[in-house]
Amino acid sequence: MSVKGFTASLDTLVRARYPFVYLVSWEEKRVDTILAELARRHGKQLVEWSAIRGLRRTGGARAATAVESVTKPVETIVAIGKLADPSLVVLKDFHPYLDDPHVVRALRELNHDITNSYSTVILVSPVLKIPVELEKDVTVLDVPLPDFNDLLELLRGIAGVLKEQGRATINLDRTDVERLVRAAIGLTLSEAENAFARAIVTDDRLDADDIQLVLEEKRQVIRKSGLLEYFATDQDLGGVGGMVYLKQWLDRRAAAFGDKARQFGLPEPKGLLLLGVQGCGKSMTAKAIASQWKLPLLRLDMGRIFGSLMGSSEDNVRRAIRTAEGVAPVVLWIDEIEKGLSGARSSGETDGGTGARVFGALLTWMQEKTAPVFIVATANNIADLPPELLRKGRFDEIFFIDLPSRAERAEIFAIHLRRRAREPTTFDLPKLADLARGFSGAEIEQAIVEGLYQAFDESTELAQSHIERALTETRPLSTTMEEKIADLRAWAATRARAASPPTADD
Secondary structure, three states, X not given: OOHHHHHHHHHHHHHOOOOEEEEXXXXXXXXXXXXXXXXXXXXXXXXXXXXXXXXXXXXXXXXXXOOOOOOOHXXXXXXXXXXXXXXXXXXXXXXXXXXXXXXXXXXXXXXXXXXXXXXXXXXXXXXXXXXHHHOOOEEEEEOOOOOHHHHHHHHHHHHHHHHHHOOXXXXXXXXXXXXXXXXXXXXXXXHHHHHHHHHHHHHOEEEHHHHHHHHHHHHHHHHHHOOEEEEOOOOOHHHOOOOHHHHHHHHOOOOOOOHHHHHHOOOOOXXXXXXEOOOOOHHHHHHHHHHHHOOOEEEEOHHHHOOOOXXXXXXXXXXXXXXXXXXXXXXXEEOOHHHHHOXXXXXXXXXXXXXXXXXXXXXXXXXXXXXXXXXXXXXXXXXXXXXXXXXXXXXOEEEEEOOOOHHHHHHHHHHHHHHOXXXXXXXXXXXXXXXXXXXXXXHHHHXXXXXXXXXXXXXXXXXXXXXXXXXXXXXOHHHHOXXXXXXXXXXXXXXXXXXXXXXXXX
């Protein structure tokens, strides 16, 4: 939701006399500004409560009388019910008290008391916690992060002060300003202000070189979330062997996140589900897509989503989604997605329905998301995938990545030899490809690594014989898991698109 859309939605809820609105946000100061304007526009008193300052009027339509000084939650709720003037009552960080049954009961009774009044109680907190007794009475809105125009106004304000005081040099053209602001998208106003300030004090100037410093601040935000991992990668699709069809599909969508594509009528790509044999390059492909498209790469760890506290898993998935959307456009990599969602169908018996709720929230977002978040989900075991995940609309396409063909194996050998500063033309790649029949890309790489160990132990340069010996001593996964791979191929034959052209040599 845009900032404008959020403000309009909140205005509608207040005019419709909704009793309780829950705003999820870290930005109290920014929310205060929005609510002060809303109270002024509707002629209401603005009343604020915190555990430290108690209940007090902070602004509104006209001069306010004193409010009873209470800090205890139940007494505060009773005092709110006695307010004579139409008010917006803001409860800050009230979520810890929602575990108290007396507080919940008091809020339910307050709901009856203010139904016919013109007051609205607004809870503001970075944590969403709603007791089951209040689920039907509370409306939740996520406060969107500052948009491009908000951050541009902030940057102009900082630049104006610096110019006036002569404290730093500003060397930004229009393109640099746009790139700097876009680098800050996903930060709160205070985080963006800190990032710009850090960039300035580093060398007493603000220029295009400071874009990387702002991006580093964004990486800090992602790290602090604890749910997403930021990957810096410089490996493009040229470093991935084979997969001709998949690469062609991705090349056609490389520029699909720009304004030109929107004007042409193209929707933003939603994402891919990559199925296949272990070690065949699914994770490497996810990293290469982000590098090729010059987008940040975030990895979502499904294990971290499922917190130990009841309700925390649902909140975790919401936070992860908000963080990803905040730094969009971005590639979101969900590795081995089946491990996180395999228990969704039986979660009512095993975890009180937590898995099913998390799964449902994730599916709904994948279907309805409008932010440019390109999902790359990988899976090894299709038997554990819930059928709902495979429905059209969740992903743009489902690709099956099989074991590499003879030509692809030769290409993979060449890629990994170059990566280790060896010239591929000095090796008999066709012979190595034949010896590596049934090997995955990861197994081919490991054979080269083993060959290097042998050569290093012999104090000699890597030779053909070292790699051949490593290949003959290795039993590939395709041999030990032959039946499972056959089942996977049979399933994918009618349900997924091949990443590589069919070959007759294997």
